[in-house]
Amino acid sequence: MPVQTDILIIGGGLAGLTAALHLQQAGIEVVLVEKDPYPHHKVCGEYISNEVLPYLKWLNADPSVLHPSVISKMQFSTVSGRSIAARLPMGGFGVSRYQLDHFLYQKFLAKGGVVIQDTVSSVVFEKDNFLVLTQSETQYTARQVIGAYGKRSSIDLKLKRKFIQQKSPFLAVKAHYKGEFEDELVALHNFKGGYCGASKIEDQKINICYLANYETFKIHKNITAYQENVLYQNKHLKSIFEKSELLFDAPITISQLSFGVREAVIDHILMIGDTAALIHPLCGNGMAMAIHSAGICSELLLLFLKGEIPDRTSMEKRYIICWNQHFKSRLLMGNTLSALFEKEYLTEKLLGGMVRLPFILPLIIKKTHGHSLTVPK
Structure with a gap:
């Protein structure tokens, strides 16, 4: 017999765990399926805008216990080394996914949450319910399935999502360092061929994460050679790497x-976080978007389950x-900036414009960040 639950969430990253805690707090039965054991590292910029802090505190998941770094300013530079800096209007903090995901996972477990280490192999919607099958051949039925499995998965192939069938030129690299x-x-x-983000996280560690064009990357024999x-x-960048271990x-x-x-919704599965849309690292706010989504x-799911939204289609x-x-x-701004930064001469012109008109950079930052989240009643 299939295991029954109200909500099944595929993926236990930042978005999946946040949704699990929110629904659990409302008394909804949730099963979360995550393929990897906790804790684990993920390729991520590990900067979060303060816009989500009130919401995390409402979930009784205040990240301050993880001793994150405080982030209040941003610097941008071009290949030539020209740079400009600005204050972040709302500010943010730096914390590793290794620590934050595990923290949320432990919160969910402590309140009786169910986390299954397995991989979902298929999802079928029929008769207003979902049938979910995992690689261990366990079956689940749920009133609703949430997709929070990250940037790409074999599930995307089965759902025939267009993006999964198209080759992408991008490769991302991430590591932690100690240094200046x-x-x-x-x-x-x-x-x-790309851009690199750097900021401090907990314990004075430095997170360095960059996005590269694979065509320029593959001509080098390894990551170290590419970086140098x-x-x-x-x-x-040369200074950061040479002063770091x-x-x-x-x-x-x-x-x-x-x-x-x-698609934010496909075959009645509600997609959140990177599963719904992958924002360019240039916007530096993918983690906040995951939490917000x-x-x-x-x-909306709670309103639907209570009957305040009359039907699934609505x-x-x-x-x-x-x-x-x-x-x-935000996604449009990320795509636009990425297209500009792929052309060196346009990047230099953009920076020159920002130097002459200093208000441009804070304006761009605002366009990639949201307002402080309203805490649910």
Whole structure:
């Protein structure tokens, strides 16, 4: 017999765990399926805007217990080394996914949450319910399934999502370091074929994560050679790497990153976080978007389960509208900036414009960040 639950969440990353805590707090039965054991590292910029702090505190998941770094300013530089800096209007904090995901996971477990270490192999919607099958051949039935499995999965192939069938030129690399780096700063440094973000996280560690064009990357024999031959062309990046010591055995990578249009709802599955849309690292706010999308999805689901939204179709339409209202412009800004930064001469012109008109950079930052989240009643 299938295991029954109200909500089944596929993926126990930041978005999935946030939704699990929100629904659990409302008394809804939730089963979360995550393929990897906790804790584990993920390729991520590990900067979060303060816009989500009130919501995390409402979930009784205040990240301050993890001793995150405080981030209040941003620096941007071009390949030539020219740079500009600005205050972050709302500010933010730096914390590793290794610590934050595990923290939320422990919160969910402590309140009786169910986490299954397994991989979902299929999801079928029929007769107003979902049938979910995992690789261990366990079956689940649920009133609603939430997709929170990250950037890409074999599930995307089965759902015939367009982006999964298209090759992407992007590769991301991430590692933690110890060394010299300015406090309260998130830096974004452009290099030929990509851009690199750096900021402090907990315990004075430095997170360095960059997005590279795979065609330029593959001509080098390894990551170290690529960094020294390409990233070091930007003097700021050269200084950061030369003053830092790698804390991982080796950097971790992920390829085939697609930043194209995705569906917020497909086959009645509600998608949240990177599963719904992958924002360019240039916007530096993917973690806040993941948390925010989990909150929007959870609130609408609760209204649907209480009968305040009359049917599934209405709920799905409202979710798509809310998603677009909160995130569509951010995604557009990310795509636009990425297209500009792929062309060195345009990047230099953009920086020159920001130097002459200093208000431009704070304006761009505002366009990639949201307002402080309203705490649910």
